[in-house]
Amino acid sequence: MHATTTMENEDIKPLFSLIEKHNLCDKCLGRMFHNLKPMITEEEKGKCIRNFLSMFFNVKLGEVDERNCEICKGVFLNLEGIMEEVKKKISEYEAETFEVGTTFPPDVIKREEEIIARENLIHAESIKSNFNNKLSEMIKKEIGLAVDHESPHLLINVNAYAQKVSVKASPLFIYGRYRKLLRGIPQATWTCKKCSGKGCPACNGTGKIYKESVQDLISHVLLEEAKAKKSKFHGAGREDIDARMLGRGRPFVIELINPKKRKINLEELEKEINKRNKGKIEIIGLTFTNRDKKREVKVLSEKAIKKYRALIEIKPKVDEGDVQKLDKLENLEIMQRTPTRVLSRRKDKVRRKRVYEVKAKTINDRRMELTITCDGGLYVKELINGDSGRTTPSISEILNKKAECTELDVIDIMEAP
Ligand SMILES: [Zn+2]
Ligand SMILES: [Zn+2]
Incomplete structure (x- = not known):
C-alpha cells in the first residue's frame, strides 16, 4: 500500500496500519471508531473508512467477509x-x-x-x-x-x-410476620441429609426431616401462584422447633426464586395461606419488598428485645419466696457460653446478654410460669437450667434447685430503643 498525496498525517497513519496488519470486517473496523461522530452503524463506518482510504490514497482495500474477520469470526x-x-x-x-x-x-x-x-x-x-x-x-x-x-x-x-x-x-422478595400456633414445626425446611432432598426410606420419601415447616406452609401457596419452584426464607431470628411464636409475630422475608409470574395478589394469598393453615400458623401483613430488607430483618433479630412465656418445672419443689428470689434477675447481665445442645452447629463463645424483667407466677408446687423480657440471642432454656454452669447466673443457680423449661413461647419481638 502506498500513499500518494500529502494528506497523510499522524491521524491517518493508524488507519493504514490497522487495515494493513489486520483482517477486519467492516463491523469490527467501524467499532474501533465507535465513539467518533457521525453516529452511524459500525458497518457503515467501516465501509466509509475503507472507501475514503481507497479514494484519496489510491490504494486497493478489499472487503473482508465477516466470517473470516480476525476479531469477530462472524x-x-x-x-x-x-x-x-x-x-x-x-x-x-x-x-x-x-x-x-x-x-x-x-x-x-x-x-x-x-x-x-x-x-x-x-x-x-x-x-x-x-x-x-x-x-x-x-x-x-x-x-x-x-x-x-x-x-x-x-x-x-x-x-x-x-x-x-x-x-x-430475579427473585420476588416478600415481607411479612408469622405466628406459629403449634409446637413441633421448624421455621425452615430441613432437608434430609441422607438423600439431600431426593427422598429415601429414612425420610419416608419426603426428602425432609420434618413433614412441614413455617417456610413450607407459607411458600407452598406463594410458589404455586408465582409459578416458581424454590424459595428461601429469612427470619428475624428463629424460635426452637418446640416453641410457639405468638404475639405480633416474627418478621420474615421470603424469596421466591425464578418466578414466572410477578403480579400476584398478596392480600388474597395471605388469606389463602391462613385459611389452609388454620391452627398451625398465621401470617400478617404480606407486602412486596426488596433485597435490602433481608439484611434489615437479620439486623433486627440481633438487636431486638424479646419477650417469652416459659413454663418451668422445679425439683424438688417450689417454695414460698422463690418468686421473690427471681426479682434478682431484673436488669441483670448474663454470661452465656454457647449451649451444649447447639455446639455442633454454633461457634463456642461467651455472649453477654441482658435480662430486663422476669415476672413469675406459681402454678403448683412443681411448676412456675415466667414472663421473661431479654435481649435477642439469649438462649432462654439455658437461662433457666444453667447448662451445667455455662450460663450464669441462671434461674437454677438463683433458686439453688433444678429448674427445667417444659414449654416456651415467644410472645413479642420488639425493636430495641
Ligand atoms: Zn469482525
Ligand atoms: Zn431422605
Whole structure:
C-alpha cells in the first residue's frame, strides 16, 4: 500500500496500519471508531473508512467477509438466531424489564484488546459491550421490554458463539410476620441429609426431616401462584422447633426464586395461606419488598428485645419466696457460653446478654410460669437450667434447685430503643 498525496498525517497513519496488519470486517473496523461522530452503524463506518482510504490514497482495500474477520469470526451473524431463541424463552415469563449478559470466549476478547492497545484505538468499543447493546436494542424494539440495570425482572444470558440463551427471573422478595400456633414445626425446611432432598426410606420419601415447616406452609401457596419452584426464607431470628411464636409475630422475608409470574395478589394469598393453615400458623401483613430488607430483618433479630412465656418445672419443689428470689434477675447481665445442645452447629463463645424483667407466677408446687423480657440471642432454656454452669447466673443457680423449661413461647419481638 502506498500513499500518494500529502494528506497523510499522524491521524491517518493508524488507519493504514490497522487495515494493513489486520483482517477486519467492516463491523469490527467501524467499532474501533465507535465513539467518533457521525453516529452511524459500525458497518457503515467501516465501509466509509475503507472507501475514503481507497479514494484519496489510491490504494486497493478489499472487503473482508465477516466470517473470516480476525476479531469477530462472524458472531454478529448469530444475532437473528439468538433473538428468536430469546423470544421463545421469554414467552413464559411475566416481565417489564430486562438486562442482557453475554459470554464471549476469552481468546476473542484478548485478540481484540491486543489490537486496540497496539494501535492505540482510543475510540473503540469492545465487542462484548457492542454485542450486548445490539441485542438489548432488538429486545426493546421487538418485544417491548425496557432495560434496567438496577433490578431487572429478567436476566437474559447469552453465549454469543454457541447461540445458547438462558433466561432467569430475579427473585420476588416478600415481607411479612408469622405466628406459629403449634409446637413441633421448624421455621425452615430441613432437608434430609441422607438423600439431600431426593427422598429415601429414612425420610419416608419426603426428602425432609420434618413433614412441614413455617417456610413450607407459607411458600407452598406463594410458589404455586408465582409459578416458581424454590424459595428461601429469612427470619428475624428463629424460635426452637418446640416453641410457639405468638404475639405480633416474627418478621420474615421470603424469596421466591425464578418466578414466572410477578403480579400476584398478596392480600388474597395471605388469606389463602391462613385459611389452609388454620391452627398451625398465621401470617400478617404480606407486602412486596426488596433485597435490602433481608439484611434489615437479620439486623433486627440481633438487636431486638424479646419477650417469652416459659413454663418451668422445679425439683424438688417450689417454695414460698422463690418468686421473690427471681426479682434478682431484673436488669441483670448474663454470661452465656454457647449451649451444649447447639455446639455442633454454633461457634463456642461467651455472649453477654441482658435480662430486663422476669415476672413469675406459681402454678403448683412443681411448676412456675415466667414472663421473661431479654435481649435477642439469649438462649432462654439455658437461662433457666444453667447448662451445667455455662450460663450464669441462671434461674437454677438463683433458686439453688433444678429448674427445667417444659414449654416456651415467644410472645413479642420488639425493636430495641
Ligand atoms: Zn469482525
Ligand atoms: Zn431422605
